[in-house]
Amino acid sequence: MARSLPPHQPPLAGRTPGSGEGDGGEDDGVVDPRDGLGVRGQDPRWHDVDNAVTDDEAPEVRVNNESKVSRVDTGQLEAVPAAVGRFSTWRARRRAARAEEAAAAEPAEGDESSTVVPFPPSGHRRRRRRRLTGLLVSLLVLVVLALVVFFSPLFATRTIEVDGATLTSPDAVQEALSGFQGVPMTRISKQDIKDSLGDVPQVKSVDVVFHPPHTIAVQLHERVGVAVVEDGDSFVLVDSEGKQLSTGPKAKRPDVPLVAGGRKVLSSQKFTDVSDVLAALPADVLSRLDSAAAPSGSAVELTFKDGKKVLWGDASQSELKSQVVAAFVKAKATADASEIDVSAPLHPVVK
Template sequence: MRAPAQPRRRTPRSTTPSAPAAAAGRELPARTGAPARARSSTVTRARATEKEQARLNRSEEREQRRAQRRSRHAEAADGALQGATQRASGANRGAQLSERIAERRSAVRRLRWRGIAAALAAVLVVAGLSWLVLASPVLVVHAEDVVVTGTSEYIEEEQIQEIAAVAHEVPVARVDTGGVAEEIRELSAVRDVQIRRSWPNGLEIALEPRVPVATVSDGDRYALLDAEAVVMVRRDEPVDGVPQVTVPLDDPDTAESLTAVLTVLAALPEDIQAEVSSAGAETPYQVRLELTDGDEVVWGSAEENTLKVEVFRTLRQVEASTYDLSAPRSPITTE
């Protein structure tokens, strides 16, 4: 068998330089020292320059940052100033607006109070006037201030004053003029009446009396009639100056004839009516008039009365005993 191999020992290398090399090393610095120092000086200056440049750059940056900060501070100050100015302006405008609003509200309140005061004053005035007119004793009707006009011999003023006495001492505005007028119209001799308030204490009563046109026998008395056949008054004797009618009163068979006679008499002028002593009609178309001198007028119907009056005036100038006007365009006279 082979004997086991022995391990190989490694011989350590010497770290000590050889003599030539050492000599060379000692000689090298001698040959390269000057350039190295030059390069080192250059590097040092370059580094110093770089450091200086870096310092300058940092200084510029610091100055820029300071300038930026100053600019920002200035802008902030300007902004703050503008904001303060705007706030002050806004506050001023707000104050002015508040003053205007306050003034407007004050004006509205004044107008409102003035309106309320005016309304209250108007209410008080109306209430005072209402009391003065409707309840005050200052504006009541006085008996001596009631004036009556339009009376006739068939309407006595005392009758009217007696009826109007219901208004005495009553406020003029509260007088029932319609009620007083209706009561006066119930008088047979009154055709119509108008009542007007006469301030401050009176009444004016204007009568429209009925005008008598005929007297009709009514039993043992005589009824005085107007043109509408209304009995105005009854008398014991015939009324002078008023024609007597021979047509019976209150007879349905002769009512139309009576109406025709009264219509003719009402159409006569006063001077011709004064010449008529009596009138009658057997039918509504046969009205006859008897004059005070005994002459007779055949009037006919109650139509064309105006024309017949004119014709009669003309024919009256001719002496005759009978005047026939039944055909007024062809009148006839008889002696």
């Protein structure tokens, strides 16, 4: 606590300022230690000080055992803080200063010229904003790219080239693939094209090649007709699985064997056995064949164009039987034979 004036030496007991002791009451002229410039009672400044202290009724401050008493000027004293410590006092002052600064920063009511200057954003917020901006820009670029690639006419299909159509009608193929015209190639898969040609009976498999930006090449692998069956006044060309490939008049019969039994035989075991036999025959022998039948169970009979018959038996040992038949058909010694039995290929019989 600051003092207005440094404390002075109090008079001894039984003495008062201005009274002497031993010399008839003369003033001892005690020097006041407050400034060292005069003697109490001789310096006129002390008269004013004593009067001021008396008039203001300055409180007495007791020190230690009350043997020393000083008077202070209360106008220069600070209030003693509450008993909460220096840190609490400092914190209270700091809060009060912040409140004053905040009040001063608020624009006066009705003052349009007042401007509040915001604090600059922190570095962390700037980095986070940059990352968020970069992410949004990347997403926007991906969306635009997807729209361009998958939905714009930039890669739209304009030409579909079809090769390998022999039994298949080109118009039927183009009609099956017409749904892909104008569709972006990025939205078309090979399986989509194969599925679209699944209803074309002559097509067994398909190879697809994309030629960006506007062309699709389709290579057809058609089924191979191995026989015909009668259907009224026409013939139906079928493959080894009994799949019907085309229909034509009897006058234009394809150069393949005729399987007896009509269309109903196509779903029976007889046709399966006949088909296995036809597949085992060499091409030069197959070209001489006129018809095939399975009259009794799985026993297969072949008839050649010159009228010669071959009793094949069942479909077992087909490879060996085909070699025996090829040898007899080409041999001059059996050129006049009417029947060749190879049901037991190791012991063939020629009649």
